[in-house]
Amino acid sequence: VSDEAASGRGTTLKALARELGVSHTTVSNAFNRPDQLSPALRERILDAARRHGVTGPDPAALWLRLGRTGQLGVLFTDRLPYAFADPAAVQVLQGIATVAEHEATALVLVPGSPTVDRGTHAVATAAADGLIIYSIPPDDPLATAAFARRVPTVVIDQPRQPGLPFVGIDDHHAARALTEHVLELGHRRLGILALRFTPHSPGGDASPSRQQSITEPLTASRLAGCREACAAAGAAWEEVAVYECRESSTSQGRDAAAALLAHTPAPTALVAFSDVLALGALDAAHTAGIDVPYQLSIVGFDDVPSGATARPALTTLRQPHLEKGKRAAEQLFSLLRGQTAAPSALLPTELVIRRSTAPPAR
Amino acid sequence: VSDEAASGRGTTLKALARELGVSHTTVSNAFNRPDQLSPALRERILDAARRHGVTGPDPAALWLRLGRTGQLGVLFTDRLPYAFADPAAVQVLQGIATVAEHEATALVLVPGSPTVDRGTHAVATAAADGLIIYSIPPDDPLATAAFARRVPTVVIDQPRQPGLPFVGIDDHHAARALTEHVLELGHRRLGILALRFTPHSPGGDASPSRQQSITEPLTASRLAGCREACAAAGAAWEEVAVYECRESSTSQGRDAAAALLAHTPAPTALVAFSDVLALGALDAAHTAGIDVPYQLSIVGFDDVPSGATARPALTTLRQPHLEKGKRAAEQLFSLLRGQTAAPSALLPTELVIRRSTAPPAR
DNA sequence: CTGAAAGCGCTTACAG
DNA sequence: CTGAAAGCGCTTACAG
16 A cells, blocks of 8 residues: 555555455545444544545545535636736635635636636636636636636626626726716816726727727726716816726836826826726826825725825725625525525725825916 | 536536547547547547537546646645735735746645634645645644645745745844844834734733744744844843734734833834734824834834835835745746756845834934 | 547445 | 445557
């Protein structure tokens, strides 16, 4: 019974059975159905198992036999490493992890793919009984491969899929409320730090014509919300400068703010689609010697902790990230238990006014 | 060929073979050994597969048959959800994810356990070819269960295991350097916001006698470094107030600072074992109307982004978190490829002096 | 180029 | 209370 090293696998239950002179089944029962054998024999078997470092049946065999792995798959954006750069996204994952810990369930984080094929493979192959999909472009091969699995699935934010429960917020409404706040302060020349328009668009200053080509639903909804607020306030949308940020990072926020501020006339208020982006803009303003909020107002979106402690503290639109993750995980677990799917959840958002906004100068 | 819904599994290669009137093997070859059959037949098979939503062989069967899953297990602290609250820890995970994405490999995040049994089970059962262990107490059942797997394993920070490669920093030396900075400014009354002493200790003010019972190697090393610096500078260790924080969060930092500042005489400098803790202390000082750095110096440990943008910007000890994760993942991949283990890596650290430290008042 | 056979490690009726 | 048998879905020599 010492083929462990060679096989890369531990001692098998069968080997244990042979050693003890009992049947394969009996060893299995010792682990799974204690009532099927005498306590004495069971102890003898468990003892031998311990001696051989066997903690239980082989997980690969279990999966094949039982058809479940006890693990949840998580598609955490199409660019796994980038997602960790935004605390808002991390909170979503933390929410998922909170539920997973409680259920003693492991989480399989599936990376998207530089190359299409291998990415498809990783999702198709992920050892998971169900999937949580967070912020994936609707036409991404990752999403396609995920849906092809046909396992219980819950979607957070994007992509909404007919028939699948999702958890999210009303992005349109939220962006409108945020923009209204800025407009009500009297600003008319706005700059928007938007998120990406399509999975592979180049980023940068976005002419109105480029705004036609947006395929990312989240960006489209928010931009539409901004536009609606402007229309209601009688502010000309053509004069709103939009900059596309490819990812939510402070460095993109800095670049975007610098570009936006170089417009003539310069915007008096910047609306960022994430706090991380807004924090980058804040930094750019500091560097340029621009006083926030008296020379420039900046608003974010998300309400991450560092926005609250920034100087000036960031006005933002709060959304419940932790709750998003928790809800999605809970829904997935009830799906897995065969309960009928909970209805999709639209979570509440809230405008949080702090110190980074003020009426325009002059 | 429509048992999909029932079985929870997709169409099998066998079913495909039956439908096409070819052998099981031939279908397998279509996926794995294109040279074993005619291109025309291969296309016919792949076509049928597509029609049935079959993206490849069943992953469970593959794992059992081939003995590998193509996934990496990650034990990300013993309390998975808490780890996401510290940006430093998240950066480690980001480093791991960067390499994983590049290798198109999924990551299995295994939660620790409220209850021992189930936690043990989750590690024992994780669908992983190798393990990365990050910041787990040496005697945690999670660690024990992980080592029992006997798969290629790399440890980050803790617990160092004879025979296993690890990636980390010299905590003793780093803490000493940090403390020396404070001492050189002239401070003699220090307060230390330490990390937990043992997995289940209560936290709070830590008398010298309680300091004897530390089992967490990281806390022990750092405290020893502080102590050594004090001894070298002739500062009495008995007068250094130590507070044990159970986890690295701003709220623990606030509580710790409040408790430490209530000592008589109050410390003139606070040394925190993480930036997140230091940021909490900074907040507590603000709230109490204490001016940092002129009435109180605060130093952190880690160098997370929000420490640099805090007001005042945090003096800290930088450690390369991203690099820790990357190195560990790279070492694990070379282990998995059968290369000899790279030697353990001790990564460099650096004292970063910013605005949160100054000579003591008076 | 194709197909029948063995076996990866296990669980679950089922017969004793 | 115990054990022999079937089968989960696949790959890999091997014989044709």
